[in-house]
Amino acid sequence: MKPYREMSKKELKAEIASLHEEYVRYQNMGLELNMMRGKPCKEQLDLSMGMMDALTSDEDLTCEDGTDCRNYGGLTGIQEAKVLIGDMMENNPDNVLIFGNSSLNVMYDTVSRAYTHGIMGNTPWCKLDKIKWLCPVPGYDRHFGITEYFGFEMIPVPTSPTGPDMDMIERLVASDPAIKGIWCVPKYSNPTGYSYSDETVRRFARLKPAAPDFRIFWDNAYGMHHLYDDKQDYLIEILAECKRAGNPDLVYKFASTSKITFPGSGIAAMATSPNNMEDILSTLKHQTIGHDKVNQLRHVRFFKDIHGMTEHMRKHAAILRPKFEMVESILDKELSGLDIGTWTKPLGGYFISFDTMEGCAKSVVSHCKKAGVAMTAAGATWPYGKDPHDTNIRIAPSYPPLEDLKKATELFALCVKLVSAEKIYDDMQNESAQPAAAEK
Amino acid sequence: MKPYREMSKKELKAEIASLHEEYVRYQNMGLELNMMRGKPCKEQLDLSMGMMDALTSDEDLTCEDGTDCRNYGGLTGIQEAKVLIGDMMENNPDNVLIFGNSSLNVMYDTVSRAYTHGIMGNTPWCKLDKIKWLCPVPGYDRHFGITEYFGFEMIPVPTSPTGPDMDMIERLVASDPAIKGIWCVPKYSNPTGYSYSDETVRRFARLKPAAPDFRIFWDNAYGMHHLYDDKQDYLIEILAECKRAGNPDLVYKFASTSKITFPGSGIAAMATSPNNMEDILSTLKHQTIGHDKVNQLRHVRFFKDIHGMTEHMRKHAAILRPKFEMVESILDKELSGLDIGTWTKPLGGYFISFDTMEGCAKSVVSHCKKAGVAMTAAGATWPYGKDPHDTNIRIAPSYPPLEDLKKATELFALCVKLVSAEKIYDDMQNESAQPAAAEK
Numbered sequence: 001m002k003p004y005r006e007m008s009k010k011e012l013k014a015e016i017a018s019l020h021e022e023y024v025r026y027q028n029m030g031l032e033l034n035m036m037r038g039k040p041c042k043e044q045l046d047l048s049m050g051m052m053d054a055l056t057s058d059e060d061l062t063c064e065d066g067t068d069c070r071n072y073g074g075l076t077g078i079q080e081a082k083v084l085i086g087d088m089m090e091n092n093p094d095n096v097l098i099f100g101n102s103s104l105n106v107m108y109d110t111v112s113r114a115y116t117h118g119i120m121g122n123t124p125w126c127k128l129d130k131i132k133w134l135c136p137v138p139g140y141d142r143h144f145g146i147t148e149y150f151g152f153e154m155i156p157v158p159t160s161p162t163g164p165d166m167d168m169i170e171r172l173v174a175s176d177p178a179i180k181g182i183w184c185v186p187k188y189s190n191p192t193g194y195s196y197s198d199e200t201v202r203r204f205a206r207l208k209p210a211a212p213d214f215r216i217f218w219d220n221a222y223g224m225h226h227l228y229d230d231k232q233d234y235l236i237e238i239l240a241e242c243k244r245a246g247n248p249d250l251v252y253k254f255a256s257t258s259k260i261t262f263p264g265s266g267i268a269a270m271a272t273s274p275n276n277m278e279d280i281l282s283t284l285k286h287q288t289i290g291h292d293k294v295n296q297l298r299h300v301r302f303f304k305d306i307h308g309m310t311e312h313m314r315k316h317a318a319i320l321r322p323k324f325e326m327v328e329s330i331l332d333k334e335l336s337g338l339d340i341g342t343w344t345k346p347l348g349g350y351f352i353s354f355d356t357m358e359g360c361a362k363s364v365v366s367h368c369k370k371a372g373v374a375m376t377a378a379g380a381t382w383p384y385g386k387d388p389h390d391t392n393i394r395i396a397p398s399y400p401p402l403e404d405l406k407k408a409t410e411l412f413a414l415c416v417k418l419v420s421a422e423k424i425y426d427d428m429q430n431e432s433a434q435p436a437a438a439e440k
Numbered sequence: 441m442k443p444y445r446e447m448s449k450k451e452l453k454a455e456i457a458s459l460h461e462e463y464v465r466y467q468n469m470g471l472e473l474n475m476m477r478g479k480p481c482k483e484q485l486d487l488s489m490g491m492m493d494a495l496t497s498d499e500d501l502t503c504e505d506g507t508d509c510r511n512y513g514g515l516t517g518i519q520e521a522k523v524l525i526g527d528m529m530e531n532n533p534d535n536v537l538i539f540g541n542s543s544l545n546v547m548y549d550t551v552s553r554a555y556t557h558g559i560m561g562n563t564p565w566c567k568l569d570k571i572k573w574l575c576p577v578p579g580y581d582r583h584f585g586i587t588e589y590f591g592f593e594m595i596p597v598p599t600s601p602t603g604p605d606m607d608m609i610e611r612l613v614a615s616d617p618a619i620k621g622i623w624c625v626p627k628y629s630n631p632t633g634y635s636y637s638d639e640t641v642r643r644f645a646r647l648k649p650a651a652p653d654f655r656i657f658w659d660n661a662y663g664m665h666h667l668y669d670d671k672q673d674y675l676i677e678i679l680a681e682c683k684r685a686g687n688p689d690l691v692y693k694f695a696s697t698s699k700i701t702f703p704g705s706g707i708a709a710m711a712t713s714p715n716n717m718e719d720i721l722s723t724l725k726h727q728t729i730g731h732d733k734v735n736q737l738r739h740v741r742f743f744k745d746i747h748g749m750t751e752h753m754r755k756h757a758a759i760l761r762p763k764f765e766m767v768e769s770i771l772d773k774e775l776s777g778l779d780i781g782t783w784t785k786p787l788g789g790y791f792i793s794f795d796t797m798e799g800c801a802k803s804v805v806s807h808c809k810k811a812g813v814a815m816t817a818a819g820a821t822w823p824y825g826k827d828p829h830d831t832n833i834r835i836a837p838s839y840p841p842l843e844d845l846k847k848a849t850e851l852f853a854l855c856v857k858l859v860s861a862e863k864i865y866d867d868m869q870n871e872s873a874q875p876a877a878a879e880k
Contacts, residue, residue, distance in 0.1 A: 100732075116566065
């Protein structure tokens, strides 16, 4: 099929009629499918059921250093968990703090701590008139949710396949001390699946922020989440690079096992410099006596070491890969050549990012919804939920069973076609109407 | 033996010499004992090992309402955990929010939330010049640690066996809108073991604070922690009483299973009014996707219901009771009649509160330390660690084995005697020296 824009009005009208008929057919199916959130599916959760047997009443819940995991204490986490998570994050265990079940919670608390008490002796952000925050777009809605909730002014930064626009970031952070942070998902990014290039990471590590308390919030959520054995993205490790660049305290790096074992029952962690750690612990010691050491030990006993985790991630990939490939093949088949949308083909992570023609994303999502398929709200990938061009849609292929995913993606592609065709047809109508109006 | 103050100088000098000899004997034992913190002992932890078998890979980790506990979601906790913890807290499950592993963390976050975003639409506390906080004394050092960290001015409120001085509290909160909260441990209080009388609870529920965002932080840490079957303290339930009094939003009530199952791997909760819950959830939804539901389910499957928990607490009591009784009997035997100290005899909780003669607590703790017995720092039970009369010492009998506890308590009693006798002797010396000086 040729691009919609090259069709005659008559051809396009016929196409719309046919698409509409098909759409009604979907509406009558009574679908109830969900491609909204990056949730692991049941089969992925089943992979970690062995973890439930890792600590039975026959097991000794004592750490290698003699700590009884069942009692109070251990503010920074147990040593063997730091080793495992350090390997996972590619950081020295000495730079790792183990937290509770949610890296989002760690990020929220990190912002909140800076807001209430300031970073490393700097003025608490609550005492400043204005805080600004850089937000590479499209990005993760829950990141933006935190900085919006604290009233920070969020500045969108465009993203390309090599990462966010570093020229813009360098210029902004160097000139404006009100800019205190940036959200980054450096690897298999949410939602594009892009991974930052070596140059991007090097430039991040060499930022010269006007604000001494500017920090990079480096959310390495998908570090282990490759889809392929033979095609994987590798990143320069940011903490080491910051240290080499003479900027050791520039970054907070976050990760968790949420999408490795059980979301909500995993362990979250931060890797950062000794100065930042000391600063964080001066708060943390008032906040808690310690996080869940038994669950830390459970993870360590289950995986044994990073090789165990790598093997485990292969099993996740085996479940996720066909889902990503199915979405991509349907989009290819249905949309290629029509010139009405582009999408990413990630090698890992949880999302595919789709860009419609300008002004179509909301309508596509709403069409999907009316036919029983829930998508992430259009705009969610932008700060304040406002996508200025109304183009970006996040596709989350992980949760639905393969058959459902097939149907949902076919419907999605259909909605893209229908909304785009109608938009182009309306444009044609307006174009032909305008000269007529001018003749009056 | 007669009271030290009634001894002659000569008698007292002999007593000091004998005590000192005994003290040196202890110093040479090379003791390494700890009565510092309210930690359960190994035998108590062993009671909950069955919980490690509650969720094996054979178990279905699905909630009664069909929620898969292994996946994301469930911001307020799973329903069956709300029922169990609701029973434990004597609150309707609809008023219960289940959090992570630490009620201290929930309390910190509750203060922090009020600081960053305000309570129910009121000005965030960070925007106010001055925040004041009421602190019944002696109290819990980690409570005071939070409010000190946020820079609040802490006002000590004296406590009697019926609870804190309600006349003072009523007067202060009614007159000063800068007073935003009060720390309370209403049952088997830390460290006195006192439980609030009915009248005290009723007066708390009827406070008329000048600040609309004044809240009672009601830390019901020891609600289930009776030492005896036949002698137990019962409290009027504060949420219900606040509602009856027309003050439904006045209280945040906290609890956890930290000293029921495993400290650090239990579940924490808050019970509060629907308005407060809505207010909290408006923050919490940005902070996390949900707490550890698998651990919530683990607790529910282990205890089954509140009766299971009550039976379990009897086993804790059977371990703790002899420890409390041993401490009390040694203090009775060694100190009765000497008129140099008083102590509480709680029916539950984790602590015994000891009051020395004025100006002796620090020295007693330091003497203990020099002979190898770690006690909670004198002063820790007061805001800023400053006990104005230097009298209060918190005794934590739970952790050491019975034999160690015996030795530690005997040493403690010895140190009390030694320090008191020396103090009284010094006072006598000064008294007899002064008239002489006046004669010159």
